[in-house]
Amino acid sequence: MKTISNTRLAAIALCVALSSGVTHAVAADAFEVISPGTPDGGTIDSSHAASANNCGGGNQSPAVQWRNVPSGTRSFAVTLFDPDGAKGIGVIHWVLYAIPASMNAMQHGESAPAGSVSGINRTGKPGYYGPCPPIGDVPHHYVLQVYALDLVPDALPPNLNHDAFLAAVTNHVLAASSTVLRYGR
Template sequence: MKQNGFARRLRCASACAVFALASAQAYAAQAFAVASPGLADGGALDSSHAASANNCGGGNVSPALQWRNAPAGTKSFAVTIFDPDGAKGLGIVHWVLYGIAPSTTGLAAGAAMPPGSIAGTNRTGATGYYGPCPPIGDVPHHYVAQVYALDVPPDALPTGLTRDALLAAIKDHVIAATSTVLRYGR
């Protein structure tokens, strides 16, 4: 039986769509990615992650982060958590951590810093994680947790960098970056 041109084009389009979907799924499975276990991108943090100071009501426990598929050539990682909604849209830095060994694939909730890693300076001028504390009644703020795969060894950067200083220092050394967004309101 002879097929008409429309049927052939439809079969070809269907085959192309299946191939494109399979390719996209394979790429997504292999792409450098970060997630906070148990939370979807855009998921809400519970109050344990909020700041414990200034009546914020939290335990100041850093969220768990896990990353996968680090690109070839990764010599270290850096992690930042930034609230672009804070300070009336000027943003607030909650965590800066870098010099993380290339064998590391995540940070447990409230975990101590991985051996050899370096704590940068957060919004308070101190080092370490400082939890969210958006104003009462604000819409939940967005907390962008970003992981950078770097081509510099873990001990290449000085201690105590702010987020801005870290970004300037790694500008030409980022192999890949990935992020997830977490939310918190009160």
């Protein structure tokens, strides 16, 4: 007798839900992240690019908003990751956590709102470090991800790098959502 894998069962369940319209009701309430003014997969302007190393930008973080926050959320975190950077190894541009649960948005250039904690970016320093793909590369993809956490804002120590941050929030992520931004020079 042939068995069906869990992945196959999940795919079948998704197809059934899609055909019955159930997913529409669920998706409408899903945790969602957007970067106002830039559609998912859209290109950001040079104000977000790094200002150092002839990158030509203003090193200002992109605006980000989230909605449909899960019950029990006590804080948020934001990361910006370039999976194309470093010849496919990836580059971490931003790690920010301890964002108060009362917030649902950050404005253009607001790289560390009051009460939040900046983690370590690709330069080995805290804060936002904008994109700077090599000249002539196809535009890189930048995954802007927001995590809804069940952790109180002061639960994590300062200066976590991306790997340490992910290890620290394991089993504390209530939901996560992302949008992809693109940038090239």
